[in-house]
Amino acid sequence: MSDQLLVSTRKGLFTVDRCGSCWEIAKVDFLADNVTLALSDKRSGRKFAALDHGHFGVKVHRSTADGWEEVATPAYPEKPEGLEENDMWGRPLPWSTVRIWALVAGGADQPGVLWCGTLPGGLFRSRDDGQSWQFVRSLWDNPARKQWMGGGADLPGIHSICVDPRNSRHVSIAVSTGGIWHTEDAGETWVQRGYGMRADHVPPELTNDPIAQDVHCLAQCSSAPHRMWVQHHNGIFVSSDEGQNFTELTDVKPSAFGFPVVVHPREPDTAWFVPEIKDEKRIPVDGKLVVSRTRDGGKTFTTLSKGLPQSHAYDVVYRHALAIDETGDRLAMGSTTGGLWVSEDQGDSWACVSHTLPPVYAVQFA
């Protein structure tokens, strides 16, 4: 059971501790800087923070015994002379880390291994706790990669990375937009997965093309890895075969649109979502912030609202801003309007930690 949260915000990294029965902000690191993502690596005890300094670029910092140190930032290889590659807008595609959008630990049997997904679509792996990074060239050089498009940003990006707990060489990633990709040889080769999803933003010929899918978030059940959940731009999808095929869940109230999804670590049929009205109205339905929970694999959903603002709430919870701890009992979420809530009863009730934080980008139990 985790008693600490890392909260990445537009103006710093907040550490939130459980004190008695309450959760309180214990300290702030990188105050005033844009912390886009953080990782607490439970294998090593190290913490990592991805910063975006705007003018000065993206940087990675790693915790030390008494503070933080800057370590290597994933960097793209030299672009071949004469190569012309444009983004979907006709502008030269930058071979440069524009944003770190996924940062996860490798398997329990791989100490020091980290995976990092970036905009404009490059995947990186570290074998030395982030001291250095290797570009996963096999994925970047896959001809299909050039069909990836911007979704959550102008450029395509890798936002979800799931390392199979049974075999650390099996890794699934999700791209906005570009669907789901899977390797079974630690990144040497990749195949497209994620059949059965539906994209409404492309012509009918492409609607069911797995590469056209705008996955917002991909989650894998740690004790039953065959079960994967997707919050997608066009709805909620569930897989029972490790993400190869998905089934859409259409009877979802109050809405099937949103960004994050988390799955219970031991109950593959139990998952949580944070609904918004729809893509062109990214606010909670009726101004009421709620969490949707299913306990039966998506047959039914329960709307959870106790402790959450139920009047004029316009919070958006980003894809990395809903978290679950290893027990499956504690959840936490942060919003674009600076709200932070924790639940200790699987979402039945929520306690507000703060409603005046900077915009929250990511939440993780340490």
Added chain:
Amino acid sequence: MARVVFTPNIQRHVACPEAEAAGATVREVLDGVFAANPQARSYVLDDQGALRRHMTIFINGVMISDRKGLGDAVGETCTIYVFQALSGG
């Protein structure tokens, strides 16, 4: 030797004291500066070695034109200013 002056705003993140380095182009001078201060390099240049999008460089008060190749000529007594643009937030 050209003199190189960095924006005060960068100093909060990485120490970039005023420096001198030899070179006939901006690239050559900056390569010399970053050889002695490697951590500063990625704060000014992107992964391809081009000037970051919202950074600017002036030679004696004139903005450079070659942001990608950094091939603008530098004289022995020039001062190179590495600044941030107001664009970019």
